[in-house]
Amino acid sequence: MLSDRQRQILQIIIEDYIATAEPVGSRTIARKYNLGISPATIRNEMSDLELLGFLDQPHTSAGRIPSSKAYRYYVDSLIKPGSLTPNDIALIDNWYKERVRNIDDIFQSTAKILSRMSKNVSLVLANKETTSKFSYMRFLPLNEHQAILCLITEDGQIDNCVVEIPLGMQQDELDYLARNITNKLHGMNLDTIDSEVLHDAHQEIQGDKMLFSSLLKAVTQMQQGQKKEKMFLGGTKQLFNQPEFQDANRIKELLGVLEEEQVLKDMLNAGTNSGLRVTIGSENTFTGIQDCSMIQATYRLNGQVVGTLAVLGPTRMEYKKVISVMDYLQKYMHVVFNKMSEANK
Amino acid sequence: MLSDRQRQILQIIIEDYIATAEPVGSRTIARKYNLGISPATIRNEMSDLELLGFLDQPHTSAGRIPSSKAYRYYVDSLIKPGSLTPNDIALIDNWYKERVRNIDDIFQSTAKILSRMSKNVSLVLANKETTSKFSYMRFLPLNEHQAILCLITEDGQIDNCVVEIPLGMQQDELDYLARNITNKLHGMNLDTIDSEVLHDAHQEIQGDKMLFSSLLKAVTQMQQGQKKEKMFLGGTKQLFNQPEFQDANRIKELLGVLEEEQVLKDMLNAGTNSGLRVTIGSENTFTGIQDCSMIQATYRLNGQVVGTLAVLGPTRMEYKKVISVMDYLQKYMHVVFNKMSEANK
DNA sequence: GTTAGCACTCTTTAGTGTAGAGTGCTAACA
DNA sequence: TGTTAGCACTCTACACTAAAGAGTGCTAAC
Incomplete structure (x- = not known):
């Protein structure tokens, strides 16, 4: 339903906005990206995209910013599964080597590395629901x-x-x-x-x-x-370095959400059925995080849900990167867990 | 070394500032409190108090605010040991009745009630250092x-x-x-x-x-x-309702301090010798809380340090109230602990 | 020793003007 | 018919100014 050019422009706007946190204008696009069309043409397309609900305009003389619908479209149709840079992979591998002594360490380390790489808050829920005899x-x-x-x-x-x-x-x-x-x-x-x-x-x-x-x-x-479910949080401080959370009241509101451990658990448990779940902005039903997005993945061992990983941040999130990181961590945890149970044998 | 009138004016300024968080001017004092002297006289006294280092002036046309030295003098010499209102006492008593099941509950509940009554962050450190045979x-x-x-x-x-x-x-x-x-x-x-x-x-x-x-x-x-030392925090959110912590950067800085569990433990362990310890503003050696005061008390059982209670907040703190609350909680914990060990017998 | 009076200082708030960024529309062009 | 240059228009951000308000410090008088 969108033309190739519209898709292209939409993707540019989203990715530019994700990178800069500034509304994107037609001239910026024409200057930075070589599309072979003039700002005026881009303006026309942008106007159409706005009518279709993909773009918002903070005020008349500002550029456009992506709507929740745009992020949804981006995540569902525009992102191609990326892979991590060798640097990132090395970072993760070393991270675990140095830190892991017991199961809690795994979750704790995962929370830290996840927040560090996503530059947002990470949540790791350890479901210790094992039925022993x-x-x-x-x-x-x-x-x-x-x-x-x-x-x-x-x-x-x-x-x-x-x-x-x-x-x-x-x-x-x-x-x-x-x-x-x-x-x-x-x-x-x-x-x-x-x-x-x-x-x-x-x-x-x-x-x-x-x-x-x-x-x-x-x-x-x-x-x-x-x-016992155990919750590990990482990177609260980092979250408040995001430009959308520079207001004291907003910070306080978010702190309130993050302090309510039960709410967080509910949030994470809400999406344990599917493999990877991305909840964008207003799709969130929990109050206080309606301008946030959450990416979560469950981690299973022998078919049982062992943990849930999640990243919570502003809707303007590096979806591509975060998804790759979570993908990799999911696999990596498998390896770490196996090593651990080997050691216990 | 201070005249009666100077003491009186100093106390008024401190308590008014604690209550309102606004610099106190000479006219305000003359209007609100019936001292029988004119604003001009009060101004002269304030000028002297400033020279003596008890008062600061944010800028020429503002009122005066108490210095760290003033708070120190207030805590040491002006406060008379107050007692809690029957309401507060009832609140505390009920608080524990409903919540306490095990030792950790005691500390957790104490952290919550302490932050609630002090309107600041409470820290409760449980020292489980028992030497068994x-x-x-x-x-x-x-x-x-x-x-x-x-x-x-x-x-x-x-x-x-x-x-x-x-x-x-x-x-x-x-x-x-x-x-x-x-x-x-x-x-x-x-x-x-x-x-x-x-x-x-x-x-x-x-x-x-x-x-x-x-x-x-x-x-x-x-x-x-x-x-194992275990740390219980309470009321982080409340702290950021204090007017001195309305700046996003200040909030982030404080969050940084509160996230460093080891730093907090060191802070609490620094003053375990005396019964009640009040550290005011620049007396604090830890960075990031030099505009804060901390009131802490150790709780002993059979001579052994079992826990440390503390309240951390802006120097403009309700010292009188907080001290009374901590006094009461200290006694109350004794009762609760005894009940608990009775039950285990 | 106390106080009224007054000039002075500084903050806060509102208002104004301007530069800059970006848009929307129109008319011309390929 | 799609594309583009041109231009008027809108809105924000920022700097600057003015006026009001609060409070002080000093002086002279009581």
Whole structure:
């Protein structure tokens, strides 16, 4: 529906605006880019593009800036999948080598490098929703009155809580008890164990309420530990170097959004189905970021969603670059994760 | 060294400026406060106070604002220990009742209420530096190749790591090993155990490097877990509602400071010796907050520093109110902590 | 010692003029 | 019919000016 020339002009305007943050005028285009047509012709095309809703004009004597519709068209139809420069690739590779010790480090490092390369805020959500299977339990002695109740899953996770020993109960009785309960629960998915399932165990404990509630507490604690979502933010300061966020009130508003961890989580979880998701300006349903764009990608391991990466910035964002970076990071995380699980074997 | 009248005028200027954030002029004072003297007299006194270094003048035709020296004098000599309003007390009491489940909740809640009542940023540093004594270790079975190494301290803390079982070694051999090492280490302060101390243990393991390094790893992991300082921030957004922080660049600078967790920790740890510490404006040695004041208090339990509370804001701070709030919170945390350890008994 | 009076200083706000950038329209051209 | 040169027009940004307002410092009188 757009002519080749219109597409060309639109792309130039978008990319020039992304680079300079200044409205783009017809003369600028004619001067900077060699299209072989005069400013007047460009003006006519721009006028048409504005009617079609692709361009906005801040005021009569300013150049044009791209509308949300233009960015959408740009992302969907104009961008060709680019690749990173060798420099960028080397930067990322070294980045991880120096920093990664455990899983949290991976997410943390990813947040940092992502914000650094995108010059915007990065959000990394670690979904630790893994469903492990219950293996066995033990009471480790502590003192006369207390013991440590340990739950162990088949994949080697362990959780514990301190319990009161019923008066007069000996360690061998506790061991017996642990064995019996273990027999009942062994091999069960951790998240299917609830107070009802534990009811059988209750009989083992012969109605000792304290012991039972401790057991329940340890189980739910472990379940929650598994479900935990962790959010890593990077580059808040950088975001406020963007020329669109130089106003104190705007900064405060954005800070408000970034402080609400739950809102951020909701935002990231809203688009976990597709591979890569770009939400542009007014497409955002969350208040406070309607002049922002967000690019997010989920990262899966063995089919399970392990994390979500996202970059949040002004609609005037380097979509091409950010998308390439996220693409690469997605692949890279795979490698890093595999290395890590190798190391744990 | 100051006359009664000078003290009175100084106090009025400070408190008026704290309340309004506007330079205070001689006519304003004469109009608002009934001192029985004319603006001209007040002007003379103000002139003297300026010479003495207590007042500054932004420009010739503006009123006066208090200098750091004035705030210092105010805090040291003019403030009378005030008490909170019943409203405030009720607010705090309810605040904790609703929110506190575990230790981290206490710190988190404290940060929130502190920032809310001070209208500035609150910092709460939880020093978890407790030195527990090593009790015993165990190898819990996991699978043919791996076991879970558990370290238990006398106060019931437990830490673990997954270790490779040397080829062909049986569980009873592991148990034997654990018993022997336990005999050597039992009762030792956790932080005195290092690779040298573990050398004896090394002989027990008969030179198995893997096992030894796992043991070392578990011990250091546990030591680090003990040392962990945790920082809770509250009310960043509120700080930027203060009229002195309405400039985008100033906001960015402050954000930079608040993002540097290590700097904040150093700031808080710098004044842990005294009970209550007020650092005013240029007294601050950390860059970026030289127009800020910080009020901090350490919270001790059984003589050990458990946490540090602090409020960071512009030098124009409601010292009186903040000091009372921190006073109260300090006492209140004591109560909450005791309740918590009661519950754990 | 206190105070009224007054000149002086400085900020703030509104208003004016100008340069510069960019557009839209029209008429001429290929 | 598409393209372009030319020109009037619009709007912003910036500099400059003027006037109002707040507050001081000084002096002379009480």
